Amino acid sequence: MASGVKNTGKFLRDVGREMKRVTWPTRKELIKYTGVVLATVFFISIFFAVVDLGLSTLVRTFLD
Template sequence: MADGVKNSGKFLKDVVSEMKRVSWPTRKELTRYTWVVLGTVAFITVFFAIIDYGISWLVRVLLG
């Protein structure tokens, strides 16, 4: 049990140490990346909606 607690403490210290080394994006970069993600999601949503509509229309035409 004591080894588990000791290992947990070392793990948390290592996590804090690694988080200090992380290169965090600036606010401007983060805003830009967010807009890119939202734009990509919107594009893919519209794309698949059109594909879905097209396939539904084709199935209706074929099945009469």
């Protein structure tokens, strides 16, 4: 059981060391990346909505 606590402590120290090495984005970069993600989600949702509408219309045409 003691080795588990030892391993946990080492893991947390290693995580702390790695977090200091991380290059965090600037505020400007973060806003830019967020805009890219939101635009991508918007366009993909519109694409799938159009495809869904087209397919459902096609299926309704064949079933009626």
